Amino acid sequence: MLRRLLLLPPLLLAASVLVFALPRLTGADTVRTVLRARTASAVPDPAAEARVAAEFGLDGSWPEQYLRWLGAAARGDLGYSFVTRTPVAPQLGDALQVSALLAALALVLAAALGIPAGVYAARRPGGWLDRFVTGAGVAGVSVPEFVLAPVLVLLFAVHAGALPAIGWGSPSHVVLPVLTLAVYPAALAGQLVRAETIAVLGSPHVRTARAKGLTPHRVLWWHAARLSTTSVLALSGMFVSGLIGGSVVVEVVFGIPGLGRLLYDAVLAQDLPVVQAGVLAVVAIALVAGVLSEVAQRALDPVPE
Template sequence: MILRRLLPLPAVALGAAVLIFLLPRLAGGDPVRAVLRSRVAEAEPDPAVAARVSAELGLDRPLPEQFLRWLSDVLTGDLGLSYATRTPVAPQLLSAIGVSALLTAVALALAAAVGIPAGVHAARRPGGVVDRLVGVASVLGVAVPEFILAPVLVLLLAVAVPLLPALGWGGPAHVVLPAITLAAFPAALAAQVTRAETADVLGRPHVVLARAKGLRDGVVLWRHGARLALTAVTSLSGLFFAGLLSGAVVVEVVFAVPGLGRLLHDAVVGQDLPVLQAGLLAVVVVAVVASLVADAVQLALDPVARTAARA
């Protein structure tokens, strides 16, 4: 199955590269003016200077030639120079990815530690108190957006009760609030999916037979029920990781975290095309790799999926 998933990747990568190259240009705006405004505080740049900067950046060339040059540079590891700062993009991107990857990993670990046990215990007694509490909490986790949850957490845990820092990125304490904000949605969704899958698995014949043999409820629940239910959550984890890594713009801006989301936000505001293109390309690569890893883990957990993949 993994080999079959790898076959169309070159075509997917080429299509993604074309979209990444074209989208910033189709969105409008003049990158030359943005570059000049970032270097010289002038409302209307001199046409001669604008023409020179356009030639310097290669923006005066035909669009297909610009794309081929950009793609060639990317394939050789050259992500270009930032229009605004004139510094290489690659170090900025690697630093931002490292910060976002750490934040995303902590958020996913927190989401799994909360959502999976909550979903399993909710499925143990459908309609019970735990099931209702988990249902209400999961609905709130899905419904409350990050741009509302983040300020609320800052007011509660950084202002009203100053337990944690509200801004910056310097130590373990700075990870807590952004990670909780990012973990709310995947934890709620993991609880819902785990609850539904576990309830379905617990009604299957092999689980009923295990109970009939006298196995304890805890053993049946976790060894036979939850293990198979985890395959559904695992299949979503790759999407969660890629989505959180690229979609943490609000969280990273609110908490002043120098991650990939903040980098993309600043690139959009400043019309910094090399940084924006490199960031979007990193998101695509992470999404593909995370999806493949999730598929491999799912095969390891689910013997039925392994049998189907070999067929």
């Protein structure tokens, strides 16, 4: 774990280089983009270009700009938005709180649905519950979020009128987005846990537990399910980063002011500081979540050195 933790700083540094360089490699003129948003002039004045470049730290060579940006980011200063001219850090913090809440609720719901379904389906492979869980898992993995979200809005908001279609601020606004985000990880977790539990149930230590007279419930959950969930924990870091950074469709469809929506709007507006800060935050969360998921996996299934 210490070796993994020591890898985080250089990985984050490499990610910061890519995040800084990739937008500039597209060939877009950031200074002119800002000026076109502020004025209607097709040919910006050179003096105005120089003022904007100095205002946003876009003067100087790329290495100078990168070191200036990295030093400010290390102090918590993520710059100012090209569009709103407000600090990026508060915008990013507010958006991360919303996305983190959605991701946490979606992961809890996915675990509550997928893990028990996979465990109980593995008790009788080929039975009716196993066939149902397998079919539901295939459907859940196959249906993309941009299809599922409008369908849920149509069913529960338009026809039933039970839940709001868009907005943020009340518990009822959370239900449809969380359900949309939870379907894929729940389906994948159910399939993984089912396959792992079937394999573990045939292992020698489970047969020994049964021979000792332990109850079927204790054998299933303590000796089989505990080990079969390690595969889900191994992917939990990917789930976390995917839910926080990849929920663009869900947040746009439901009008949620999270990180996905912030990045979507920033890309459309070519708001470079917001894009850089958002992508770097997603990368950092993915790296940290990967290390934490490995710690949890080792806690459940220790591997001797």
